[in-house]
Amino acid sequence: MSIDSDTIDFHVVINDEQQYSIWPAYRPVPAGWRTVGVTAPRAQCLAYIEEHWTDMRPATLRAQMDGTAAGTH
Template sequence: MSDAAEVQYEVVVNGEDQYSIWPADRPLPAGWQAVGVRGPKAACLAHIETVWVDMRPRSLRQFMEQQTAQ
């Protein structure tokens, strides 16, 4: 097995705009898509920290927007 620092991850996102990382050498789980960022764990987590600024699931954000518009 390779050293933990050498393990490559992919940044993935699901249909609710929730982010995670996934080992790059494994098939993605159902419902998740790669966003095109791959690298060491720390780099992938740093990317997520910059792009995932609203932790609420997409469905909740949309519901709250609809309530505000009424």
Template sequence: MQWTVLVDDQQQHALYPADRPAPAGWHPTGFTGTEDACEAHVDAVRPDVRPPA
């Protein structure tokens, strides 16, 4: 299964099935891959999971 990384307006990231449209309020980041690859990508670009202040 392929996953895509989504981001919301608070810069929170989520993994979502790549074959489905993004839910309201979420936008694709352009990164798609395996679940492990997507998790590694999120860890690299957003190591602090708290929403920005």
């Protein structure tokens, strides 16, 4: 089974830094990642990510730059 196959489904996954990725649905989701509820062919998953992941910065960096990180005043 090829990872580039259009016949296998993927999960859209997200980590604690709010970074997205795709993961083959037939494999266990790795530690530190969780599914967002989308399981579909690769192209559909990537389209979901493109629509929802609008800020590529990790969540901690966004918080720090916005002055909302813990201990930042």
